[in-house]
Amino acid sequence: MKIHEYQAKEIFSRYLIPVTNEVVCYTVEEAVAAADKLGLPVVVKAQVLAGGRGKAGGVKLARTKQDVPEMAGKILGMDIKGYTVEKILIAQGVKFSSEFYVGLTIDRNSKSVIFMASSEGGVEIEEVAKDNPDAIHKFVIDPDLGMTPFLARKIAFALFSDFNLVKQGADLFQKLYRIFMDTDSSLVEINPLVITEEGKLLALDGKMNFDDNALFRQSAIEALNEPTEDELKEIDAKEKGLTYIRLDGSIGCMVNGAGLAMATLDLIKYFGGEPANFLDIGGSSNPQKVIDAMNLILSDKNVKVVMINIFGGITRCDDVARGLIIALDKIKVEVPIVVRLSGTNSKEGLEILKEANLPIVETMSQAAQKAIELCK
Amino acid sequence: MSILVNQNTKLLVQGITGRDGSFHAGKMKAYGTNVVGGVSPGKGGSTVDGIPVFNTVEAAVKATGANTSIIFVPAHLAADAILEASEAGIGLVIAISEGVPTLDMVKVMPYLAKKGTKLIGPNCPGLISPDEALVGILPGNIFLKGNVGLMSRSGTLTYEMVYQLTSNGIGQSTCVGIGGDPVAGLYYLELLQMFQDDPETKAIVLIGEIGGDAEERAAQYIQEHITKPVVAFIAGQSAPPGKRMGHAGAIISSGSGTAEEKIKAFEKVGVKVAKIPSEIPDLIKQVME
CATH class of the missing domain: 3.40.50.261 (Succinyl-CoA synthetase domains)
Incomplete structure (x- = not known):
């Protein structure tokens, strides 16, 4: 789960990490009032749950009084990577000398939390990682010890030469680690972290992502969730035990297991077709799941054919077949369906499907080719 | 030969009285895996599919000599179950549970390393050495x-x-x-x-x-x-x-x-x-x- 910049900075503030003075605004009028209060210049920043806001024109510096309504008007309602900008942040302009990047994330290789720091802040860190990987310092944090003062100092010495800044940095990094652990984050980033004219460290931006598996114990974080329409559909699916992601093609897919589902999409593409969705019906074999899955697939009007690829492990093919028969009875399915059943109880499943007169194929390659053929 | 599991595997099932735990304990036993016991706090003394159930991993290991454990407990309890197995001297732990918080796993890892416990998973289907032992949901x-x-x-x-x-x-x-x-x-x-x-x-x-x-x-x-x-x-x-x-x-x-x-x-x-x-x-x- 992701949250907005202003929400991340609110959390930073609670842990006494210095952030810019700023106001969240939903209208141009609010933006003008906020700029009056904060004083010019201000930075107008789109608040959307997508990266690359700056490049998309969603971040502008307003120097004059006229700039504010003009820029706020332009950015509000703007589309950034499929997200409509509904709120903007009016942040006090700050004079600063250098920009740094600091961030915490999970490192799969060391199986620990890792702290990343770079003097090349203010640009996308992925770019730095690609072009100049040595510019990013990485520190693995021992989970038993946590962010010790000496480690925090070591990180700070890697970034700053002035001891006053080292002290500020070490303090800030320990707080950032506490935030990461307290909130079950998967990513906490300040980019850029700047040195102001007064010689103080300040978080100019903030980004936080969270571990979805831990939201059950993070109700305050979960309350900040703002799912998009597509995500709502995905959440609804999840509650029914399904994982659904909408794509652009015309071949609806129903598969059990994420890996097999991905491989199914790959196969459709390999043979020249376009999948309409990723849909994993998961492990258990409740016929209701098949009905829900069918409804979900058909809610996408681009779907011209449905391909069902089941490899029974825990999932029992006869249960899937039964669910399918009920689904076909309950919902009016006007598109052709291709079925491939293998594994646990596949014989029984195929027997059940015989009466429904569906095209049944033996392998997933055949299923994909048949689906593509029926799509034309 | 094979790796990790074989005829010498003596398997414990943690969460054996749950829906998935009992179902797969039966399946693994039917395959020929040597399932020596189960663990379910509060259900010690009962049996599932003829398999004796214990309250703690420690008691189960003492009674059965188990060397491998498979975990079916709910995700938010999985890290504790892994630690319990490791503490009791189990050498190989397979965690099937799906949806375990990442930081729970981060905190578990140093202890496993210290005890020399091997872990597979979480969120995995387990493993099999055909004709020898099935330890999982495959x-x-x-x-x-x-x-x-x-x-x-x-x-x-x-x-x-x-x-x-x-x-x-x-x-x-x-x-x-x-x-x-x-x-x-x-x-x-x-x-x-x-x-x-x-x-x-x-x-x-x-x-x-x-x-x-x-x-x-x-x-x-x-x-x-x-x-x-x-x-x-x-x-x-x-x-x-x-x-x-x-x-x-x-x-x-x-x-x-x-x-x-x-x-x-x-x-x-x-x-x-x-x-x-x-x-x-x-x-x-x-x-x-």
Whole structure:
């Protein structure tokens, strides 16, 4: 789960990490009032749950009084990577000398939390990682010890030469680690972290992502969730035990297991077709799941054919077949369906499907080719 | 021979009285796995499918001499169950539980390292050495005893691959589902080395997916340490960037962890990569000749 910049900075503030003075605004009028209060210049920043806001024109510096309504008007309602900008942040302009990047994330290789720091802040860190990987310092944090003062100092010495800044940095990094652990984050980033004219460290931006598996114990974080329409559909699916992601093609897919589902999409593409969705019906074999899955697939009007690829492990093919028969009875399915059943109880499943007169194929390659053929 | 599990495996089932735990305890026993006991706090003294149930792992180990444990408890209790097994001296723990908070796993790892406990998972289907022991939720009937070692981040895709191998008469030494979570136990490198050291294994199949750089690291490890032939498949070649396809591992961000990069890394070190699953048996036949 992701949250907005202003929400991340609110959390930073609670842990006494210095952030810019700023106001969240939903209208141009609010933006003008906020700029009056904060004083010019201000930075107008789109608040959307997508990266690359700056490049998309969603971040502008307003120097004059006229700039504010003009820029706020332009950015509000703007589309950034499929997200409509509904709120903007009016942040006090700050004079600063250098920009740094600091961030915490999970490192799969060391199986620990890792702290990343770079003097090349203010640009996308992925770019730095690609072009100049040595510019990013990485520190693995021992989970038993946590962010010790000496480690925090070591990180700070890697970034700053002035001891006053080292002290500020070490303090800030320990707080950032506490935030990461307290909130079950998967990513906490300040980019850029700047040195102001007064010689103080300040978080100019903030980004936080969270571990979805831990939201059950993070109700305050979960309350900040703002799912998009597509995500709502995905959440609804999840509650029914399904994982659904909408794509652009015309071949609806129903598969059990994420890996097999991905491989199914790959196969459709390999043979020249376009999948309409990723849909994993998961492990258990409740016929209701098949009905829900069918409804979900058909809610996408681009779907011209449905391909069902089941490899029974825990999932029992006869249960899937039964669910399918009920689904076909309950919902009016006007598109052709291709079925491939293998594994646990596949014989029984195929027997059940015989009466429904569906095209049944033996392998997933055949299923994909048949689906593509029926799509034309 | 085989790796990790065999006839000497004495298995405990933690969470044996739950729906999945009891179902799969029965399945594993029916396959021929030596299931010596179960653990379910408060249900000690009862039996499930003739298997004795204990209140603690410690008591179960004392009574049965168990050396391996499989975990079916709910996700938010899984880390504690892993620690309990490790503390009781279990050498190999397989965590099936799905949805374990990542930081729970981060906190568990140092203790396992200290105790020398091997972990597979969480969020994995387990493993099988055909005709010897099934420790997991894999459908035992599709496997065939033989000489191919297989490791995979995905469950059902493993079944698909095994099905392709078995129907072509190619048997397996051990098949391991390592799980798709960001922080997990044994991974490609450790398993590659185990298969390398296992005399029964003649070739290795590695099934990866998009996200992270584990496959790239595996490619490098193969070049430096593995002399047995390896064949690979990468799922998610058509996945759109930024979308999470069910596994926490399967997310492409900012041009790293794409299928293309992983395939390139494998091909560079001479590992043949199947474009579609049905190519795997032919590639295996080629490299085993």
